[in-house]
Every structure is written in structure tokens, then in C-alpha cells.
Amino acid sequence: MKRLASLLLLFLIVLISGCSDNSAKNEGLSNGQSNVSDSKFGDALVEGSIGDASNLIPILATDSSSHSVAGLIYNGLLKYDKDLKLTGDLAEGYEVSEDKKIITFHLRKGVKWHDGAPFVSEDVKFTYELIVDDKTPTAYDSDFRLIERVEIPDNYTVKVFYKVPYAPALASWTTSILPSHLLKGVEITKSPLQRKPVGTGPYKFFEWKPGDSITLVANTSYFEGSPNIERYIFRIIPDSATMFLELLNGTIDLMGLSPLQYAKQTDNPRFKERYNKYKYLSNSYTYVGYNLKNPLFQDKRVRQALTYATPKDDIIEGALFGLGTRATGPYKPTSPWYNPDVKKYDYNLEKAKKLLSEAGFVDKDGDGILEKGNLKLKFTIITNQGNSSRSMVAEILQNSWAKIGVKVDIRILEWATFINEYIDKRNFDAVILGWTIPLEPDLYDIWHSSRCEGKNLNFICFQNAEVDKLIQDARVEFDFDKRKKMYDRIQEILAEEQPYTFLYVGESLIALSNRFENIEPAPAGLMHNFIRWYVQKENRKYFFTQ
């Protein structure tokens, strides 16, 4: 028996060493093929994705899965660096003319599309023409409609003529540039590139198994140098509990965690042995918006009182396990546009009560609810279904505001109904929602008074002449310091007026396998230097022969 066992053991050892020999060979092979001299090249990163991508021509897709895949395949003329400042990508540099109406981009030379064709200015012009073509079903055309014409004096210069000076225009050039030589004259909605994209980016498209996975391979001739990780695999796992189990099992390497998973469920040695956790402030904030057309909320003292009675720290502790920070305005604290010197509202019930009585609200009939004339301080907060932290916030507010004599009911609604029947029809008292904080600081869509009508996004109907003027002026100002002064002032006004009670900015919580090295967390997150990540030879998990 013993002899049999040792024989088996020997056999196993041979088998294992045989295997590793093999894999080493494979690895050598792929190195040879790709002309990468250093030994960092290899392995794959598997990311869990909740949804499948829909369309890999990014101007045709609005879902985040498509954009995160396309982000590795394409480049824009400009990109955001790790500190969230605009910098050159396919363009080496740009200049803005004296009258601020012409932007000239100088393109990088020697960049190649994944099929080997050279990248030239014609591609940029074509991308612009495609976006503003009425036959192109894109949702991202509004910034490009302000362009009068695009000229390409030579292969590496693009001159963009705007009808009016428009500062957010620069950010719009982070749009993925598409290959003219493959798309010209083709009906875009019929193009095979929707399923098999060709870009200039660090990864090339390899395979798409619908509903299962999308695989990209390193573009070894990428203009910033070849990425070290040989493949990038998106695995589609529609259930977040399942995705978390896959993570525990080590079958995915990168996944965004919920606050509960981050704070509690990953707090064990088994997990820490294999993963590192990262967090950075996310690009979104959560707020309570007051319908300013409602007579209850027309006095700013009422809104200020409600903010004073909002225990932001308790909310962050209770709903996010402390994984967030207080919001004071429409930018996050690590943003270059953030103004730290605005009026702050520390939790203070006395101040809240005082402000309400100044505004004329007293409890005359002794039912615990304040009133002014026949206006009772009683309203409904609505929010959408499927976001447990928002419903928790609603409950905390209900409880806390009751202490200052405000009676709140909560209604939680399915998303389509919520938007169509309540938000779009302006049929609500107060709402708990979140906004993504775009990297381009323009506030026009959400805060300009002209966006109050129709189905526009200023649904609380905030109207302030000074803010309107500042927003308009900031849109034509390219100088960072001058522009920042205007946004600083807007933040002061918003803090004073409290049209929203700004609640919190949550953290993006990431679990990443610790076999990846050279990770540099920055305000922009983790992925900004992804092509420089690598895995030591002995830690590699995946080997590819082709």
C-alpha cells in the first residue's frame, strides 16, 4: 500500500513538473511572438461585470458595461490623467485660439489601428461627422452640434471651429475616435464593428460570448508601450451575490464591492490572503431634493432647518458602514473644482427648530406637527426601488425630522414609474436620488433655470439669476483659475440656499487579486496605469498559447 502511495506521489510530481515545463514553454512562445523583451508580460485579469455589453461602438451605447470594455479598445483625443486633469491622448497637445472659438489638436504620429492602418486626422473628422449625422442613433451629439466645421490641413492636425466659445467642448474630445477606413460609407447600425471593434487602444478585441464573457488581448504595439497583462477578460455574472462567491473562489480578480461586503463580509484572513481592497471617493453624490414649486419649501429657512436636522454622519455610518464622506455641494472633496469654504450644516436640532419658528411654523393644534396658517409641515419623500441605502436614508430622515415637528411619509417606487409619473411630471414633494459627478464641471443641465421646464433635469426647479449668469460665464471660460472662481461662488450660493440637502459622496470599493503589482491608487481610481501592472512569473495563474 505504502509503495503504491509513493509511486502515485512520484507520478504526480512528474505530472506537475511536466505541466509547469509546458506552461513555461507556452509563455516563452507568447513572449517570442509579441517581441516584448521584459519578463513582465503574461497572465490575465478577470473582471466581474453585472451586465453584458450591448454595442462596442461606444457612441451607440449608453450602458456602463459597453463603455468599460470600449475604454480599453479605443482612445480619445484627450483623456483625464490620474489627478482628473485633461491631458493629451491621441493628440499630443492642443491650443485654443484668441477668440476661444478654434481648438487646434496636434495628433500623435505613428499610431496604428489594431488592423495595422495608420491613425490620421481623417479619422477625427470622420468621427465628428458620424456623431452629428442624423442617421446615427447616438445620444452624445449635443456637444458636437456646436461645431461649425472641422478642418484637417494635414494628416496630423485637426482644427475645430466652434460657433460660440464653449469650455466643456474640450472634455467632449475624450470621445472614442473611430476608424474612418472601416466605417466610411457603411451604415453604422449595420457595421460588424459593433460586435468586433477595431480601435487604437491598449487592448485588442478577441472574443465575445454573449451573456458569458468578453475577452481582449494586449495590443503589443500600443503607442504608450505594450500592456503587461496579456488578456483582459470580462465575465458576465448578473447576480451580485454569485459574483461575490466567484470572488471568494478566486475565479475573478477584480470586482466592485458593496459597503456591506467591504466592511464585513471580506474581513477575514481567507480573503485577505488573496485580495487587496482599495477605496477612493466615487464620482457621485446622494441628496434630498426639494420641489421648490411646493409652497412648503419656498422659504430657504425651512430647507436650511431640514439640513440642520439631517444627521449626515449617522447616515454615512448607518447606510454605508462609514464608507463615505459628507457632501456639501455638487463636487466631491477630491475634485479640483471643490470649494471647501462654504456654509456647513452640522447636525443641530435647536438651530433647526429656531429657523422653523422664524419662518412662521409652530405647532398650534398640538399634534406634534408644525404648521403655518393651513400649511402643515407634512410631506412625502420618494425614492427608487432597488437601492437599499436610499431607503435607509429615507427612514433615518423620517425619524430625525420628526424630532423637529416635521412629518414625513416614505414611498418607494419602481424606476420607470418613478421617473415617468413623478419626476418628469414634477409630481413630488421631496426626493432622494444621486447624481454622477461628471469630470467636466459644467452645471448647466442640473442647475440652470432654463432646465426647469419639460422633462429636463432641474426637476426641483431651482432658479437663481446669479447662478444662471455664473454658469453661462463659466461655459465660455477656458482658464482654470478664473473658471474655478465662478464655480466656487456657485457652491457658496447652493450651500446658502440648500435647494438640495447634499448628503454624502460614497466610496468606490474595489477588491483586486494581490498577484497584480505596481498599482497606484489616485483620485482617478485604480485603472489609470493599468498597462503598467504586472504579475511576477511565479504568481501567474493563466497561460495562453495563442
Next chain:
Amino acid sequence: MVPLIIGITFISFVVVHLAPGDPTQFLSSMNPKISETAREKFIKMYNLDKPVYIQYFLWLKKFVKFDFGESFSQDRKKVIDKILERLPVTLWLNIASMVLVFAIALPLGVMSAYLRDTIFDKAVTVFVFVGFAIPTFWLALLCMYYFGVIVGVLPISGLTSYNFESMTLFEKIIDIIKHAFLPVFLSVFGSLAGLSRFARNSMLDVLNEDYIVAARARGIGEGRIIFKHALKNALLPVVTIIGLSVPGLIGGSVIFESIFSIPGMGQLFYQSVMMRDYPVIMGILVIGAILTLLGNLLADIMYAVVDPRIRYKKRAG
């Protein structure tokens, strides 16, 4: 059958359009970067500005040529391609679990009836009802955690391993069985109760019949009584159940498919409902309706085949 199909499609079409929201709102709502003109463009493209009955006629015009149109979602694939892409997975998993359910539940039910009120009968009753009562998603997660993470013998989700293509045939078979084991096992466990109870009751009825008593009185062996005389008659109603479960074959379970990341029909239907992707919703509903009608027809025919009494009546009438 044709008027029936048209009626079904009309009602489905109207009901689907009654749900609040339309396909464009998911493109335009709550994202400041999305332009205002986009929404109008999409509405025109999809004919959403026309009244519902005109939209229905446009749809019907295509449908009579067996063209389900293109999906409203951003991939703009043909509806029929989307369905065909997902159908095989759902079909195979459902057939596998249906075969297993019949293979396990029928003998269990028959045995329970024969041994009624014994420990065996009671144990089976408890077992199948536990399976019926446990929320499957919860049990699924527990099983995934235990077999996948703790013991590590089964994969957690998906249908095949990532390196499936580079496997040998034998490895491929093992891989598929491993991946399909939990989903099939759990759906079988959850649906044993219905069929086994059904078989038990129907067997009990037969066992109380006079001709069984007569058979016993004639001294025929127990085995022969059960399998030849009783079972044959007890299983007649099961034929109906087979017929009626045909449409169920293409409808995947949303919960199962999401939890096990199986790209099947359930997920497709759920996603298209959430996106208000009308052509895909209609495509799936129509196929379901046709299969239901065919299933009913099949059940009727099979009934006539296996039960001479029905056949005689038909001839007489």
C-alpha cells in the same frame, strides 16, 4: 388556431405597451450627458410616436412573414437571432431536469401510494415538500458556497469553464456536467413535490378501484397488479401534464439563470421587460403562445392514443 394567435398577440402587445415607460427613457433619463434630440430621434426610429394600434399593425405585418424585427436595445440584433442564441441552453437544461423529475417523482409517488401511511410515505412527503417550500435562490447560494467555495468540487456559475475550447471531448463533457449539476439538481428538487403528489393521488384512486380488488381476489401477484393493472391506468393523466409542460421548456427561470449566470431565455425575457424592448418581449410571448397551443394539441392527441375509451367516443361521435 390562427385567430387565437392573433388575439393573444394583440392582448400581449397592448398590455406590454401599457406598462409605464418606453424604450427611450433608459437612454435619456437622468444622464445630463445625453442630448435632448436623441430621445426624439429614437422615438421616430422605433415608431413610438404612432398610436398603439398602428404600431400593432406594423408589428403584425412583419410577423405574418415570420419576421420578429430588430431589438430596440443598443445591439440592434435581430430578435430571432437573440432568441436562437439563448434557446439551446434553456432547452437542454429544462429537458434534463424534466426527464429527471419524471424519473424520480413518478416512482416516488407510486411507492408512496402503495406504502401509504408508512414511514416511507411520510418521509417522502416531508422531503418533497421541503424541496417545494425552500426558496430556491437561498438554497442555491448555500450550495454554491458549500460546494464551490468551501469544498471546492463544483464551479460556482456559468455553463462552461473559460478554457472550454482547449479541452478534450471527455474533459468537455465533465466540465458541462459539473457546471449543470447544481442548477439541474436544484430545479429538480424544487419541482418533485407537484408530480410525485399527483402520481400518488392518482395511484391511490386506482388502487381503491373494484378491478384491483378483483385482481387480488383472483390471486394475481402484487407486482403484476401494481405495474400492469394499476400503474397503466394511474399514468393516464400524466400524459396531459407532459403536454402542458412543453411551453415551459423555453421559459427559463429568471432567478436560476441570474444566480448561476446562465445566459438563457429567462434572463433575456427579464432584461427585455426591464428595457421595454417590445420586439423581443413580443417574440418570446408569441413563441410561448404557439408552444402552449401545440402542447395542448399534443396532449389531446396523446390522450387519444393511450386511452382507448376516448378514441371510441370520438369514433362514436
